[in-house]
Amino acid sequence: MGFIMDGLDAEDYDRTYNDRDLLRRILSYFRPKLGRMLLVAAMIVLLSMSQAAVPLLISWGVDAIEAGTITDVGGQLAAGLLLVGGLGWLFNYVRQSNSSKVTGDVVLRLREDAFDAVLERDLSFYDETPSGRIVSRVTSDTDDFATVSTLTMDLISQVLMVGFVTVLLFLRSVELALLTLLMVPVVIAIALLFRRLARSSTRKAQRSLSRVNANLQETMGGIAVAKNFRQEQQVYDEFRPINQQSYQVTLRQGYVFSAIFPVLFLVAGLGTVALVQLGGTTVLGGGLSAGDWYLFLQGVALFWFPLTSIAAFWSQFQQGLSASERVFALIDAPPRVVQSAAEPVGRLAGRIEFENVTFGYDPANPVLRNFRLLIEAGETVALVGHTGAGKSTLSKLITRFYEFQDGRLLIDGRDIRTLELGGYRKQIGAVPQAPFLFSGTVADNIRYPRPDASDAEVLAAAAAVGGGDWIDALPHGLETDVGEHGRALSMGQRQLVALARLLIQDPAIVVLDEATASVDPLTEAQIQEGLDVVLAGRTSIVIAHRLSTIEHVDRIIVLDHGQIVEEGDHATLLAKGGRYCQVYNTYFRHQSPHYRPGSGFVAVGD
Numbered sequence: 267m268g269f270i271m272d273g274l275d276a277e278d279y280d281r282t283y284n285d286r287d288l289l290r291r292i293l294s295y296f297r298p299k300l301g302r303m304l305l306v307a308a309m310i311v312l313l314s315m316s317q318a319a320v321p322l323l324i325s326w327g328v329d330a331i332e333a334g335t336i337t338d339v340g341g342q343l344a345a346g347l348l349l350v351g352g353l354g355w356l357f358n359y360v361r362q363s364n365s366s367k368v369t370g371d372v373v374l375r376l377r378e379d380a381f382d383a384v385l386e387r388d389l390s391f392y393d394e395t396p397s398g399r400i401v402s403r404v405t406s407d408t409d410d411f412a413t414v415s416t417l418t419m420d421l422i423s424q425v426l427m428v429g430f431v432t433v434l435l436f437l438r439s440v441e442l443a444l445l446t447l448l449m450v451p452v453v454i455a456i457a458l459l460f461r462r463l464a465r466s467s468t469r470k471a472q473r474s475l476s477r478v479n480a481n482l483q484e485t486m487g488g489i490a491v492a493k494n495f496r497q498e499q500q501v502y503d504e505f506r507p508i509n510q511q512s513y514q515v516t517l518r519q520g521y522v523f524s525a526i527f528p529v530l531f532l533v534a535g536l537g538t539v540a541l542v543q544l545g546g547t548t549v550l551g552g553g554l555s556a557g558d559w560y561l562f563l564q565g566v567a568l569f570w571f572p573l574t575s576i577a578a579f580w581s582q583f584q585q586g587l588s589a590s591e592r593v594f595a596l597i598d599a600p601p602r603v604v605q606s607a608a609e610p611v612g613r614l615a616g617r618i619e620f621e622n623v624t625f626g627y628d629p630a631n632p633v634l635r636n637f638r639l640l641i642e643a644g645e646t647v648a649l650v651g652h653t654g655a656g657k658s659t660l661s662k663l664i665t666r667f668y669e670f671q672d673g674r675l676l677i678d679g680r681d682i683r684t685l686e687l688g689g690y691r692k693q694i695g696a697v698p699q700a701p702f703l704f705s706g707t708v709a710d711n712i713r714y715p716r717p718d719a720s721d722a723e724v725l726a727a728a729a730a731v732g733g734g735d736w737i738d739a740l741p742h743g744l745e746t747d748v749g750e751h752g753r754a755l756s757m758g759q760r761q762l763v764a765l766a767r768l769l770i771q772d773p774a775i776v777v778l779d780e781a782t783a784s785v786d787p788l789t790e791a792q793i794q795e796g797l798d799v800v801l802a803g804r805t806s807i808v809i810a811h812r813l814s815t816i817e818h819v820d821r822i823i824v825l826d827h828g829q830i831v832e833e834g835d836h837a838t839l840l841a842k843g844g845r846y847c848q849v850y851n852t853y854f855r856h857q858s859p860h861y862r863p864g865s866g867f868v869a870v871g872d
């Protein structure tokens with residue numbers, strides 16, 4: 267069976283809460299709803315009383331038949347049943363509508379908290395956790411939690427009804443009532459045993475479902491690539507075992523849950539047989555009226571119903587509990603990036619100093635070891651190096667998306683860990699290779715870092731980038747809809763929007779991962795002009811992919827395996843014939859307008 271569970275490991279941040287903590291946490295969500303819950307509780311009591319009154323009235327009728335007085339009391343009996351039924355409906359209505367409101371409000375808050383927690387997570391969290399799994403925690407897990415609260419109220423109502431029926435039974439015959447009660451410990455013992463099995467299989471079922479979600483999400487995200495390479499079959503082949511696993515795990519859960527019912531019904535059936543036998547004998551012996559006996563049979567049925575439904579309920583209850591556990595784990599996931607203080611940042615000059623920084627995504631395998639680098643305020647540096655050299659890693663540390671293990675990172679001479687993170691990040695402008703645009707217009711996207719920026723400011727920012735000619739090429743100018751993820755714009759246009767967005771943000775430090783996608787020469791020129799405007803007067807770290815950039819920066823830093831192997835300006839480094847030349851020959855030489863195939867190779871010395 268082991269293979270079924272393969273890959274169903276918990277996320278790194280998952281944890282197991284003990285029942286008491288979990289319950290306390292759940293109750294904290296219900297506490298603000300106390301008034302409404304008391305009303306629900308009162309309705310539950312009244313509803314249970316009205317339900318328990320039905321068999322009582324009928325047993326009264328049976329006694330009347332036996333006594334031959336039914337014609338006298340028949341009308342009253344019918345009226346009584348009608349009244350009890352009507353009241354029951356009313357109590358139930360008030361109960362249901364209020365409990366729906368309580369549940370809805372609680373789920374609303376839980377989902378808000380979960381979403382808030384998702385937004386608070388460090389970027390490393392998103393690198394490690396497939397987004398589909400996060401989505402299922404915020405959506406289906408919070409839904410499962412809602413079922414717990416609905417079921418809890420149902421359960422309380424049923425248990426109360428059992429309580430009333432038990433009192434009635436005791437009033438009629440202590441002997442038979444005790445016999446009925448004998449079954450309770452047996453049922454509870456079975457339910458407790460079942461609890462253990464159910465919780466673990468439920469947790470696995472949820473994890474397998476979130477694996478399915480994650481796979482679907484990834485497929486949708488990369489569908490263009492899959493189709494381009496005609497990999498539909500492979501995508502399908504990857505999905506099948508994951509879906510199959512979910513099927514197996516859910517099936518297993520079904521087996522576990524269905525196993526409990528035959529056992530419970532057997533116990534219930536044996537109990538009923540004993541009661542019918544004992545009750546019948548007593549009636550025949552004259553110790554009990556037929557009405558009482560009927561009440562017993564009804565009582566037993568009513569009695570067993572909640573107990574068996576507790577077992578059924580248990581599965582969903584478990585499902586809801588493990589769902590809430592998963593949501594709380596998401597909310598409680600400890601941040602990796604830890605600030606030792608939250609000192610106000612003020613306007614940064616932008617001096618950055620790595621002081622013996624050691625960092626590894628996995629601490630056991632450092633990407634940077636005792637890394638030292640000083641970038642002066644206002645300096646523009648280009649990071650170059652072969653893939654995997656550590657260029658993006660440096661930028662992720664500067665943006666404080668990842669926590670480093672050793673050393674210090676100083677910003678304007680202050681330890682980055684002591685800065686108030688929100689204020690710091692506001693002054694960091696990060697531009698990824700493929701800028702992400704949100705649905706909305708071009709203007710909305712430019713305004714994104716500062717929603718209160720006026721139309722004039724937005725227009726000025728757009729016009730400052732690349733002379734603003736690019737706006738005229740958009741069908742509706744700045745009001746052009748960018749489509750989902752900016753798909754309605756060309757790659758070059760998206761980069762121009764991202765640059766204009768930076769101007770609105772006005773950061774002190776810019777971390778820019780240059781796009782590798784080639785754009786037409788006109789857009790290329792507009793981007794270059796835009797960069798000159800945007801980077802002026804700011805400290806800029808550019809992960810350079812374009813020749814024109816490395817030719818213009820103050821300093822080029824050549825990285826290899828997380829170490830600086832060379833630094834200087836383009837001309838000096840080229841003249842040196844060292845590691846930079848290797849990188850230049852591989853990545854940049856071909857971009858020169860004077861390039862002819864086979865020409866421009868710079869000899870590398872030993």
Ligand SMILES: Nc1ncnc2c1ncn2[C@@H]1O[C@H](COP(=O)(O)OP(=O)(O)OP(=O)(O)O)[C@@H](O)[C@H]1O
Pocket residue numbers: 393627628633651652653654655656657658659660
């Ligand atoms: N999220 C991550 N989790 C684990 N390892 C990572 C992660 N990101 C990068 N690495 C590893 O860290 C090392 C440095 O990666 P980094 O992304 O900084 O390289 P890079 O120089 O920016 O490369 P590229 O030019 O391809 O983007 C590589 O060995 C890479 O495999």
